[in-house]
Amino acid sequence: MREETGAMQIFTPEMLETMAYIWTRSSVSLIDVRHQSIYPEQPLRQYKMPSSTLVYAYGGTAHVQLNDTAFAMERFGLFHGGKGTLLSITPEEAALRSYMVLFKAETPPFFKKDLQRLLEQVNPFVLQFGYAPSNPVWLVYLFEQMIDNWSRTTAMNHFHTKNLFFQSMHEIYKDLEQEQPSFLQPDPVLSAKRYLDEHYMQPILFQDIADMFAISGGQLTRLFKKREGKSPQEYLTMKRLGAARYQLINTNATMREIADGCGFVDENTLFRMFKRYYNISPGDYRKKLGVMMQGYTIDNHSQRLYNKKGLDHLVKSRRDGELSMFGQARSKEMIVAAAMSLMLLLSACSTAAPTSTGSSSPAPASTQAQMTVDVETNGAEQGAQTRVVQTPQGEVEVPMNPKRVVVASIAGDLLELGITPVGVQVNGSLKDTAYADRATGITVINSFEPEEIMTFDPDLIIVDNEKKLDSMSKIAPTIFLTWDETVLTKEDRVKLLGEIFNKQKEAGQAIEKYHNKIAEAKTRLEEAGLYDSTVTVLGGTIQNPWVGGNVYGIGKLVYDTLGLTPPPAIEKDVFTLGEQWGFPSIEVLPDYCGEYIIYIGDGGDTIHGIDDFGSNEIWEAVPAVIRGNISYLPYTLAWYWDVYSTMAQIDRIVDGLIESAQG
Structure with a gap:
């Protein structure tokens, strides 16, 4: 078949009739049906379609590109391209849900001359286009059914999947048949x-x-x-x-x-x-x-250990250009002492068998993952300025008393220890976060890219993305600490930070304060009788609602930490599958709504976005809606999961639920 790669924005009735004729007389095979979430920090870039592909994305605004044609997507977008088409999807703010159907149309046999002739005129299997469907909810249903049936692997289920795919194409062609279909305009x-x-x-x-x-x-x-x-x-x-x-x-x-x-x-x-x-x-x-x-040349740190404590990572490249072995050397006497120490060490080791010839193993990544922290002071007797801390990723040399700290995502843990970072990465403005009352002296980090981080002249960097370790370590000592509680609990993370900053006492006090906050919240909830009711964490809009699970984040806080009860549908369809979120359609949403609803909105102090639910008769019939048992938590507050932010979330959640109960 001749492949056409140009993006189409006009479909005449005659063209659509021809394309429908081709579909009915062609042999089409499904290759795969996929479903995934696409995040702003992990966009889909230059995905080369292995076959003809239909993509349906929904859930927010995004930049979408098919080869050289770029589109601005609002909430929903349906895209089609032929084999070899390059697809990129970059969400602007929230994560997108996406479905992808890979299919192949067989080359018509030689005796189907009419079909071959029509394919020379217009080939519907390789056309590129992007538009906003007129019935997005119905398409979500069709694609969900496709995913469900395709995953069952039986011939009957795959037969049903193919039928649903043809239904979706028919729905698309009906949209294109309109006088003014909602084509996504080039951006x-x-x-x-x-x-x-x-x-x-x-x-x-x-x-x-x-x-x-x-x-x-x-x-x-x-x-x-x-x-x-x-x-x-x-x-x-x-x-x-x-x-x-x-x-x-x-x-x-x-x-x-x-x-x-x-x-x-x-x-x-x-x-x-x-x-x-x-x-x-x-x-x-x-x-x-x-x-x-120099880290990529002779001292590339790729050599095997000589022994566990002696020569591994002995030479450190300092930020001001000097090479230091025992902290920053400030005088000729210290350099001489360091050199003599090294000579003695080498002479001693030359007569002894090495104790280890392999790389040290990282700490296991689990909540109970041996999170004890060993702190080794380098040359403390000589007044050295650095020390080595043992982190889950290995040893990191840090300043004795870091003064200029930049941090991503867990700034509240530092605030609880009495440390004010100079730079913090947040979504939006500081005033919308729990850090608002501690914003003095803090600058918002926009991109967490090396050129921006360098402007802070940091002496310690804390990242929440392990992929950032290498680039950030070239600027200053860098430690990776995850917010994911399935890997590292809040308590363990605070203990680790207490060791890093020599604030073990403050760390203990912060953990005690956090536990007291939880105990106080449970008492208030029990006194209000809320443990006898079901609670739903809800977000999104009427077209794309979501409910929270108990993996991490707000759902984990509500259900695991505070011990509130989810509706049976959430427990069955979200908890048992280990999902962070569930995505029910509006038709079954009442089953997922408990007696109380905590709505996660887009920001500010009003229930922004919940108005979209109010115009729907199914939503209006939900008992919690009828009774007004809806409280609100801004998305900008709900995003942060450090102890400082979590305590603010607990207050907001408990106050909202009790106010609804007393309502």
């Missing part, structure tokens, strides 16, 4: 970003980009700045500077060569822009960061 901002990403090293005329979408240069700038928070020119400059940073560290190219290769007019422009954005000259940046590349 000028996303397309402009892609163009700049690919052509930043060349001279750019922004009006040429605007002309592609028949808009003015000023309109493109306004749209770009509204979406990205910066102008196209600033985005282009940052792209060029990022490329220049890479060249400065990884090559010995001259400033002129780097300027030419990264799109700058000359080296003077490179110097001026680099200094403006990073407060450091390109030359000084190369000197400061170049030493970090």
Whole structure:
């Protein structure tokens, strides 16, 4: 079959009739049916469709791209492409749910001349298009049924899956048959970003980009700045500077060569822009960061242990460029002492058999995963400035008293220890989090990328994503601490932080305070008679509701920590499957609604988003809705699971439930 790769935005009645005729006379085989969640921090990038593919995504706004065509999706989007089509889906805020059906249309036999001729005119199996379906809930139902039947693996179930797939295609063609189907319009901002990403090293005329979408240069700038928070020119400059940073560290190219290769007019422009954005000259940046590349040469830390305590990771690359073995050497006397100590150690080890020849094993990743922490002070007698802490990922050398800490996601644990980080990654603004009353001295981290983290000049970095360890460790000592309580409990994490910061007493007090808060909350709930009722954690909208499970997060807090009772449907369909969330359709939502509902909204102090439920007769018949037993927890507060935020959540949840009960 001849493959057509252009995106379609117009379907005439004659074309649709031809496409329907082709579908009815072609041999179509299902290859796979898939269901997954796509998160903002883990987008789907450049997925090459292995066959003709139908994709249905829902649950929020997103940028979607089919080959060179970019779309802006609102809540729902259905996309189709042929084999080899490149698909990218990037959610803007919340996670998206997605279904994917992979199918193949067989080449018609030679005697079907009419079918071959029609396929030359229009091939429905390789067309690219994206649109918002008119009946999104019905499509969710069809795709859920496809997933359910496909997973059962019997021939009868797969036969049913194929029937449902044809139903979904019929629903799609009915939409396309409308006079004005809701096609997703190409996104000028996303397309402009892609163009700049690919052509930043060349001279750019922004009006040429605007002309592609028949808009003015000023309109493109306004749209770009509204979406990205910066102008196209600033985005282009940052792209060029990022490329220049890479060249400065990884090559010995001259400033002129780097300027030419990264799109700058000359080296003077490179110097001026680099200094403006990073407060450091390109030359000084190369000197400061170049030493970090030594980690990839002779001292690459990949050699086997000599013994468990002696030579493993003995040489450390310091942030100011010096190589230190026992903390930061501040005088010639200390350097000499360190050298003599090393010589004695080597001479002693040369006559003894090594005690270990393999890499040390990491601590098991479980809640009870031997979370004891060994702290080894390096040269304390000589007044050294660093020490080694044993973390679940191995030994990390940290400052004796960290002063400039940046942290992702668990800042509240530090606040409970009396430590105010200089930088915190949050969703939105600090004022919407539990940290609002402690915001003095804290700056919000937007991207947690190396160039931004460097501006804080940190002496310790705490990440919640293990993939960040390598890049962040090149800037400052870095520790990975997860918020996932199936791996590390809150109590164990606070104990570990207490050891790292020499605040063991404060850590014990924080844990005691947390347990007292839970005990107090349980007493209040019991006195209000709420343990005799069922409670649902609910979020989303009428088109895409979700309910919380008990794996982690708010659901775990409500059901496991506070001990409240879920409705039987949640216990059966969410708890027993070990899911964090459940996604019931609106038709069965009443079964998942308990006598009290805790609604997780989008932010602020009003029940934003719950209004979408109010216009639905099924929702209005839910007993908890009739009685007004709905309390509210802002999504911006519900997202954080450190002890500081969790105690704020407990107060908000208990107050809301009791107020509803007294209502």
